[in-house]
Amino acid sequence: MAEHLLEVRNLSVEFHTAAGVVKAVRNISYHLDRGETLAILGESGSGKSVSSSAIMNLIDMPPGRISAGEILLDGVDLLTMPANQRREVNGRRIAMIFQDPLSHLNPVYTIGWQIREALTTHGTASAQARAEALRLLTRVGIPEPEHALGKYPHEFSGGQRQRVMIAMALALRPDLLIADEPTTALDVTVQAEVLALLEELQQETGMAVLIITHDLGVVAEIADRVVVMEKGELVEAGTVREVYRNPQHPYTRKLIAAAPGKGEMHEPAARTAPVLSVRDVRKRYGAFEALKGVSFDLMPGETMAVVGESGSGKSTLARILLRLDEPDAGSAHWKGRDLFTLSPGELYKLRRDLQMVFQDPTQSLNPRMTVYQLVSETWIIHPDILPKAKWRERVAELLVQVGLGPEHMGRYPHQFSGGQRQRIAIARALALEPQLIICDEAVSALDVSVQAQVIALLDKLRREMGIAFIFIAHDLPVVRDFADHVMVMRKGNVVEFGTVRAVFETPREDYTRALLAAGLDPDPDVQAAHRAARLQRAS
Amino acid sequence: MIPPPDSPEGAMLRFIRKRAVASLISLVGLIVMVFFLSRLTGDPAALFLPVEASAEMKAQFRELHGLNDPLLVQFARYVGDVVTGDFGESLRKARPALDVVLEAFTWTLWLALVTMTLVTGAAIVVGSLAAFRAGGFFDRLSSVISLLGASVPDFWVAIVAIVVFSVNLAWLPTSGTGSLLHWILPISVLFIRPFGIIVQVVRGSMIGALSSAYVKTARAKGVKSGPIIFVHALRNAMLPVITVIGDQAASLLNGAVIIETIFGFPGVGKLMIDSILQRDFNVVLAAILVTALAIFLMNLLIDLAYALLDPRIRH
Numbered sequence: 026m027a028e029h030l031l032e033v034r035n036l037s038v039e040f041h042t043a044a045g046v047v048k049a050v051r052n053i054s055y056h057l058d059r060g061e062t063l064a065i066l067g068e069s070g071s072g073k074s075v076s077s078s079a080i081m082n083l084i085d086m087p088p089g090r091i092s093a094g095e096i097l098l099d100g101v102d103l104l105t106m107p108a109n110q111r112r113e114v115n116g117r118r119i120a121m122i123f124q125d126p127l128s129h130l131n132p133v134y135t136i137g138w139q140i141r142e143a144l145t146t147h148g149t150a151s152a153q154a155r156a157e158a159l160r161l162l163t164r165v166g167i168p169e170p171e172h173a174l175g176k177y178p179h180e181f182s183g184g185q186r187q188r189v190m191i192a193m194a195l196a197l198r199p200d201l202l203i204a205d206e207p208t209t210a211l212d213v214t215v216q217a218e219v220l221a222l223l224e225e226l227q228q229e230t231g232m233a234v235l236i237i238t239h240d241l242g243v244v245a246e247i248a249d250r251v252v253v254m255e256k257g258e259l260v261e262a263g264t265v266r267e268v269y270r271n272p273q274h275p276y277t278r279k280l281i282a283a284a285p286g287k288g289e290m291h292e293p294a295a296r297t298a299p300v301l302s303v304r305d306v307r308k309r310y311g312a313f314e315a316l317k318g319v320s321f322d323l324m325p326g327e328t329m330a331v332v333g334e335s336g337s338g339k340s341t342l343a344r345i346l347l348r349l350d351e352p353d354a355g356s357a358h359w360k361g362r363d364l365f366t367l368s369p370g371e372l373y374k375l376r377r378d379l380q381m382v383f384q385d386p387t388q389s390l391n392p393r394m395t396v397y398q399l400v401s402e403t404w405i406i407h408p409d410i411l412p413k414a415k416w417r418e419r420v421a422e423l424l425v426q427v428g429l430g431p432e433h434m435g436r437y438p439h440q441f442s443g444g445q446r447q448r449i450a451i452a453r454a455l456a457l458e459p460q461l462i463i464c465d466e467a468v469s470a471l472d473v474s475v476q477a478q479v480i481a482l483l484d485k486l487r488r489e490m491g492i493a494f495i496f497i498a499h500d501l502p503v504v505r506d507f508a509d510h511v512m513v514m515r516k517g518n519v520v521e522f523g524t525v526r527a528v529f530e531t532p533r534e535d536y537t538r539a540l541l542a543a544g545l546d547p548d549p550d551v552q553a554a555h556r557a558a559r560l561q562r563a564s
Numbered sequence: 565m566i567p568p569p570d571s572p573e574g575a576m577l578r579f580i581r582k583r584a585v586a587s588l589i590s591l592v593g594l595i596v597m598v599f600f601l602s603r604l605t606g607d608p609a610a611l612f613l614p615v616e617a618s619a620e621m622k623a624q625f626r627e628l629h630g631l632n633d634p635l636l637v638q639f640a641r642y643v644g645d646v647v648t649g650d651f652g653e654s655l656r657k658a659r660p661a662l663d664v665v666l667e668a669f670t671w672t673l674w675l676a677l678v679t680m681t682l683v684t685g686a687a688i689v690v691g692s693l694a695a696f697r698a699g700g701f702f703d704r705l706s707s708v709i710s711l712l713g714a715s716v717p718d719f720w721v722a723i724v725a726i727v728v729f730s731v732n733l734a735w736l737p738t739s740g741t742g743s744l745l746h747w748i749l750p751i752s753v754l755f756i757r758p759f760g761i762i763v764q765v766v767r768g769s770m771i772g773a774l775s776s777a778y779v780k781t782a783r784a785k786g787v788k789s790g791p792i793i794f795v796h797a798l799r800n801a802m803l804p805v806i807t808v809i810g811d812q813a814a815s816l817l818n819g820a821v822i823i824e825t826i827f828g829f830p831g832v833g834k835l836m837i838d839s840i841l842q843r844d845f846n847v848v849l850a851a852i853l854v855t856a857l858a859i860f861l862m863n864l865l866i867d868l869a870y871a872l873l874d875p876r877i878r879h
Contacts, residue, residue, distance in 0.1 A: 081784050116786035128777040133799050133874055143785045177875040193785070 028100050029056040030233050031080070031201055036094035038075050041087060049075045052093070053259040055252050059200065062227065062234040064248035064265070066241070066280070068472035069443065072257040073237050077203050080235075081121050082111055098201075117147050120194035124206035126186035130178035136162075136189050137174030143196040161192040165222060183335070184215035191222065198230050205237045212334035212499060217543040217559075220247050239472060241284050242545025245269070245552035253277050265549045283474040284547040286502025290525050293327060293509035300325040300493060301346075301461065306355030308341055315341040317517040318355070325460070326491040330504040330525070332540070333514035339497045342514075343463045346495070347381055348372055359461075377407055380454035384466035386446035390438040396424070396449055397434040403456045410457065423452040427482060444475030451482065455490075463495045468503060480507050501544045505529055513537050575878045576871060583867040591860050598852055599642050602845065603635065612655070612845045651850035656839075661846035665832065665854050671741070672824075672831035673858070676816035678747070679754045684809055687759050691766025692793050692801075698771050706763060713760025722753045722826045739828030750827045754820055758812035765808045766801065773797035802873050810866040814859050 038050040050072040067073035144154035162170035165188040208216035253261040260274040299322035308316040344350040357364040383389040421431035427448040511528040513521040609622040651661040694703040730738040821833035839847040
């Protein structure tokens with residue numbers, strides 16, 4: 026019998042919680058061979074991370090329990106191995122990298138120490154570990170590796186931290202690398218670099234890679250085969266091309282259909298009198314220049330997307346437009362009045378027109394308030410909008426408008442899913458009947474299928490109520506489906522501004538082209554073509 | 565050689581200098597306050613002299629100490645005295661007040677140092693192990709013990725301890741100093757409350773650290789449980805613990821008044837109470853400023869410990 030490197034057989038994992046037993050993973054089986062890349066694709070709550078934690082013996086028991094199954098590494102069951110031997114497997118045979126490298130690196134030790142520890146834990150002599158750590162850092166492309174060994178995690182950028190994690194994981198040349206959403210928190214260009222590095226290292230060492238992701242683009246870019254998980258069950262398995270071209274399970278079909286970036290692009294109407302006119306906004310934090318003179322016009326009922334990578338100044342711009350932060354210079358005329366010179370009293374009245382929806386609805390909704398209180402709170406602050414007798418009726422209307430129901434009024438935020446919470450946040454913004462809503466990464470924390478629904482909702486509100494949107498995002502396919510105009514920002518400057526079609530189809534600037542090229546397409550064939558083009562440019 | 569400003573040593577020096585200046589301001593504030601307290605609460609002559617002093621003696625005292633001069637002149641003289649360490653004579657002991665205070669303070673310092681060293685070591689081990697198996701038998705046992713320790717009144721424990729160990733069993737002396745045996749009861753009794761409090765803090769802080777993402781990484785690397793608890797988690801968990809250790813140590817340095825009195829231990833707390841009762845005001849002033857200086861130095865040490873433990877604070 027041909028043996029696989031890793032074989033998961035009929036694995037079931039359950040968690041004993043106050044609310045009863047949760048079956049996180051139900052009877053799943055998959056296998057992985059040397060040199061192969063398998064992707065586990067699924068949305069939040071699908072159990073995709075639990076199965077990999079089981080392989081790494083990282084499930085806390087209790088409350089977790091592996092109720093059935095085997096995990097075979099070269100034919101030996103990891104679940105029945107004595108604890109000592111089991112621990113030796115981690116780091117030496119199987120290694121793991123995680124989504125958020127900042128919190129997964131110990132903040133109080135140098136990265137040199139942490140890489141050396143991976144080696145010395147499994148018996149490498151400390152002098153040799155030192156030389157090896159330097160070699161690894163050099164290999165993963167950290168600049169000035171000698172100097173970098175003595176630095177702490179917080180002194181690196183997000184992409185560099187993930188490179189450090191990779192160096193640490195690969196220290197002992199493991200047979201299997203598990204990567205749990207390794208590029209989710211990274212900018213698109215950095216994501217592309219990190220994935221390329223993983224692939225190079227895989228070719229060098231011949232290791233197998235198990236990548237856990239929610240992103241079809243990542244699957245298309247890096248994986249050979251994919252298994253799809255939904256609610257703890259494995260619903261589909263096959264090669265990436267097979268699954269994308271010919272999905273069998275309805276859930277897989279739904280996932281593929283929900284992937285953004287395939288719809289019709291908007292054709293904005295001719296630009297007339299702007300409702301918001303921003304000129305030369307500047308902001309500096311100490312020595313750091315966050316905004317270096319940003320200007321744009323926004324038409325009534327228009328959606329302008331602001332795209333850019335971290336540090337581009339896009340969130341600072343949002344905060345300044347709402348006067349959550351004060352600008353150093355510039356003007357922003359809203360219907361002829363400069364937002365930046367308004368007195369607190371005038372600003373207070375104007376707040377009704379301008380609302381914001383934040384990235385993380387879990388944090389932006391007060392957990393101790395009911396939906397009714399959350400939505401109606403603004404009317405306490407602006408009592409002239411609606412007499413109290415009508416509040417209940419209006420909250421019900423708003424909830425229906427965002428795709429929830431009147432019966433949800435008495436519930437608390439934790440009783441809803443992430444997508445539903447973002448709908449509550451939108452209902453709250455709508456309560457003041459605003460004319461401009463600024464969405465700061467409002468859909469990036471949501472699952473793909475939910476993301477599509479929320480975008481559809483925002484688009485409907487724009488059409489029906491004529492609300493203008495400033496839509497801040499790093500995710501280009503979402504922008505492509507939703508925006509009229511796109512403003513590309515980089516390091517506090519506007520790099521390019523144009524209609525969505527112009528920016529996506531005929532970008533003028535190199536940076537825009539680089540951003541578009543780095544974005545991952547869910548279609549494996551399109552992605553393969555992108556890759557070929559990229560390799561050609563590189564050589 | 566001064567390290568360049570962007571080196572870690574430079575950042576560290578800058579950090580310490582900044583913290584030292586900040587604490588120095590409070591120290592200066594205290595010196596000013598002590599002066600005005602002794603001048604504005606009535607006639608200093610009445611304050612400094614025994615109750616039975618005659619009017620002539622008071623007049624003479626005022627003349628001698630320049631109390632008839634303008635307040636600012638007096639203040640300048642007072643600052644000069646403080647800076648040169650001259651607090652005048654102890655009225656009761658006929659020795660320089662500073663000498664009296666330093667002698668007592670040395671006793672208190674040793675008592676605090678030994679107690680806090682034992683407390684810190686024991687609390688870290690017990691709290692960490694309790695956190696490692698949170699909810700387990702050891703955790704519940706240590707919770708009960710530490711809660712008792714934090715809430716039981718120490719004067720009562722002191723008296724019971726004297727009754728049991730000194731009177732009934734006759735193993736240990738009841739009070740005074742002289743041999744190592746004399747230290748056992750005061751240290752044991754002083755140990756209880758800070759131990760109870762610090763165990764709780766260590767436990768809570770360690771539970772957070774042990775469930776953190778970097779501990780998960782360490783487990784994925786195959787690191788053993790020992791180093792995971794005492795190398796990876798503990799150093800991260802120590803920041804809030806150090807704050808509490810500082811608070812507890814400060815209250816011991818202030819003089820454990822009741823315990824020192826019960827055990828007849830010649831520390832600064834007992835000295836301060838005695839001096840207030842005997843109206844030996846020079847000694848009281850010197851004691852206040854010496855303990856304040858000690859607490860100032862200790863806070864500086866704590867800031868230094870923060871910076872040593874967490875590189876992010878240095879920047």
